[in-house]
Amino acid sequence: MNQLLTIASLLGCTLLLNACNRVGYPDDPVEPAEDLSGLITDSTFTNPVLTGGPDPWVLQKNGTYYYTYTQGSKLVILETKNVSELASSRRYEVYTPPAGTAYSKNVWAPELHEINGKWYFYFAADDGSNANHRMYVVENSSPTPVEGTWEFKGKVADATNQWAIDGTVFNHNGQLYMLWSGGNAGAPPQHIYIAKMSNPWTISSEKVMIATPTYDWEKKGNPINEGPQVLVNPQGRVYIVYSGSGYWVDGYCLGLLTLKENGDPMNPADWTKKNTPVFSMKAESSAYGPGHNGFFKSPDGTEDWIIYHARNLPNGGDGNGRNPRIQRFTWNADGSPGFGEPVPINQPLTRPSGEPHRLIYPKTKWKIAGFSSEETNNSRLAIRLIDDVLSTYWITRYSTDPTDYPNHWITVDMDTTAKVNGFIISQKAGDRKIKELEVHISNDNISWENLGVFSLNNIDLLKQYVTLPAQKQCRYFKLVPVSGHDSQKQPGLAEVSAFRFKN
Numbered sequence: 001m002n003q004l005l006t007i008a009s010l011l012g013c014t015l016l017l018n019a020c021n022r023v024g025y026p027d028d029p030v031e032p033a034e035d036l037s038g039l040i041t042d043s044t045f046t047n048p049v050l051t052g053g054p055d056p057w058v059l060q061k062n063g064t065y066y067y068t069y070t071q072g073s074k075l076v077i078l079e080t081k082n083v084s085e086l087a088s089s090r091r092y093e094v095y096t097p098p099a100g101t102a103y104s105k106n107v108w109a110p111e112l113h114e115i116n117g118k119w120y121f122y123f124a125a126d127d128g129s130n131a132n133h134r135m136y137v138v139e140n141s142s143p144t145p146v147e148g149t150w151e152f153k154g155k156v157a158d159a160t161n162q163w164a165i166d167g168t169v170f171n172h173n174g175q176l177y178m179l180w181s182g183g184n185a186g187a188p189p190q191h192i193y194i195a196k197m198s199n200p201w202t203i204s205s206e207k208v209m210i211a212t213p214t215y216d217w218e219k220k221g222n223p224i225n226e227g228p229q230v231l232v233n234p235q236g237r238v239y240i241v242y243s244g245s246g247y248w249v250d251g252y253c254l255g256l257l258t259l260k261e262n263g264d265p266m267n268p269a270d271w272t273k274k275n276t277p278v279f280s281m282k283a284e285s286s287a288y289g290p291g292h293n294g295f296f297k298s299p300d301g302t303e304d305w306i307i308y309h310a311r312n313l314p315n316g317g318d319g320n321g322r323n324p325r326i327q328r329f330t331w332n333a334d335g336s337p338g339f340g341e342p343v344p345i346n347q348p349l350t351r352p353s354g355e356p357h358r359l360i361y362p363k364t365k366w367k368i369a370g371f372s373s374e375e376t377n378n379s380r381l382a383i384r385l386i387d388d389v390l391s392t393y394w395i396t397r398y399s400t401d402p403t404d405y406p407n408h409w410i411t412v413d414m415d416t417t418a419k420v421n422g423f424i425i426s427q428k429a430g431d432r433k434i435k436e437l438e439v440h441i442s443n444d445n446i447s448w449e450n451l452g453v454f455s456l457n458n459i460d461l462l463k464q465y466v467t468l469p470a471q472k473q474c475r476y477f478k479l480v481p482v483s484g485h486d487s488q489k490q491p492g493l494a495e496v497s498a499f500r501f502k503n
Contacts, residue, residue, distance in 0.1 A: 049325065053070075054309050071110075072107055085463070103123075113169055120139055131185040135155065156203060172265055177194055189225075190213070192226070194210050211240075224244065228257075231337060241257075241337070243255075250288040250315065288313065305352055309324050367413045380393060385495065396492065404490075410493075413475065423439065431488050436453050436454070437479055438480035439479060
C-alpha cells in the first residue's frame with residue numbers, strides 16, 4: 001500500500017510540474033508577432049490645427065484638454081484628449097449671454113479657469129458698442145466644465161469701471177490677481193493692468209498699469225498691449241507674455257514682461273519689459289500677425305507647448321482668417337521662455353509627447369466596392385474618396401435626379417481582412433459636409449455589423465479621427481451619411497483612411 005501511495009504521489013508531482021511549466025509560458029509555442037511593417041506610422045501633425053478660431057485658450061485637467069476661442073456671441077468649449085487633433089474634438093456651446101444685456105454682444109477672448117474646485121469662464125463683452133466692453137465671469141461647480149449649468153456672477157471691474165478686454169487670472173503666493181488690457185473707451189493706447197481679487201469675481205484693489213506700448217513693434221496699426229498670459233518657469237519665475245500692436249496687422253507679435261525675483265506683482269517697478277518681440281511674423285511660414293496665445297503641457301507632462309493664432313496670408317484683415325497653431329517651446333539659459341520662430345503651415349511636426357501614434361493602412365490596393373450614387377459632373381467620383389488627394393472628393397449625385405437623405409452610402413474594399421481601431425475622415429471644402437455618419441463593417445460584403453453613428457465637425461479638409469469603442473476585424477467598411485451640416489441633401493467626403501493601434 002505504501003508503495004502505491006508513493007507512486008501516486010510521484011505521478012501527481014510530475015503532472016503538477018508539467019502544468020506549472022505550461023502556465024509559465026517558456027515551453028509553450030509562441031504566437032508569431034504581427035508584421036506591421038507595411039503600415040504607416042501616424043506620429044505627426046500639421047498647423048493650423050483648426051481652420052479658424054482667434055484668441056485660442058487651452059486648459060488641461062485629468063488628461064483632457066478644454067479649448068475655447070472668440071466665437072463672438074457665446075461661450076464654446078472643444079473637448080479633446082489631444083490638442084493636435086482639435087479638428088476631431090467634441091464641441092459644447094455652454095453659455096449664451098441673455099439678449100439685451102450689457103454683455104450680450106461682441107463676446108471676446110474667453111478664458112476657462114479652475115479656482116477652488118469650481119470652474120470660471122471669463123470673457124469680454126458689450127451691448128453692441130465697443131466703447132462699452134467690460135469683463136464678465138460665469139461659474140460652474142460641476143466636475144467638468146462641459147457638464148452642469150453656468151451661473152452669471154457679474155462684471156469684474158475695478159472702481160474706475162473703464163474699458164477692459166482680455167482678462168486672465170493667476171494665483172501668486174496665495175493672492176489671486178486679475179490682468180487685463182484697458183484704455184479709454186477702446187481708443188488707443190491700450191495698457192496692461194493688474195489688480196488684486198478677493199474672490200474669482202471681485203476686484204478688491206486699485207488697478208496698477210504694468211505695461212504700455214513704448215517700442216515701435218508695439219505700435220503697428222495702433223499702440224496696443226493686450227492678451228496678457230502668465231507663464232511660470234520650472235524654477236518658479238513669473239513672466240507675462242502679451243500681444244503688441246493691432247491684431248489686424250501683420251506685425252502683431254508677442255512681447256515679454258519679467259517679474260523680478262521676490263518681486264511684488266502690484267509694483268510696476270518690479271516688472272521689466274524685453275525691448276524686442278519674443279515671437280513675431282514669419283512670411284516664409286505663412287504666419288502673419290502671430291499672437292494672443294496660451295500654454296499647455298504635453299499629455300505626459302514632459303513638454304511645454306504654446307498655442308497662438310496667426311493668418312495664412314499677408315495684409316491683415318479678418319477676411320484672411322485667424323487660425324490656431326501649436327508648437328513646442330523650451331527655456332533659455334536665463335530662465336525665460338524660448339519660443340523660436342513660427343513653424344511653417346503644413347510642415348509635419350512630431351505630436352506632443354504622450355499622444356497616440358496610430359498605424360495607418362496604405363490604400364494602394366483599396367477599391368470602391370459600391371456606392372449609392374456619384375456625381376459624374378466635375379468628376380466627383382467615388383474613387384476620389386481613397387486617392388490620397390484632399391482636393392478631390394466623392395459627392396453624391398446632384399446635377400440630375402438629385403439624391404437625398406437617407407439614401408446615401410459608399411463601401412470600401414481594403415483588399416484583405418485587417419484589424420481596425422478607427423477611421424480618419426476628411427470633410428470636403430465648402431458645403432455639403434456630413435454631420436452624422438453611420439459606419440458598418442463586413443468580411444464578405446453581404447453580412448454587415450453596424451458600429452453606430454459618429455459625429456463629424458463642420459471643418460474643411462482637416463483630419464477627423466473616428467475611434468471605435470473596441471478593435472474590429474473586417475475587409476469591407478461602409479459609410480452611411482445620416483445628416484448634414486447644411487440644407488444641401490447630397491453629401492460628399494474628401495478622403496477616408498483606416499487605422500489601428502499597435503497593441
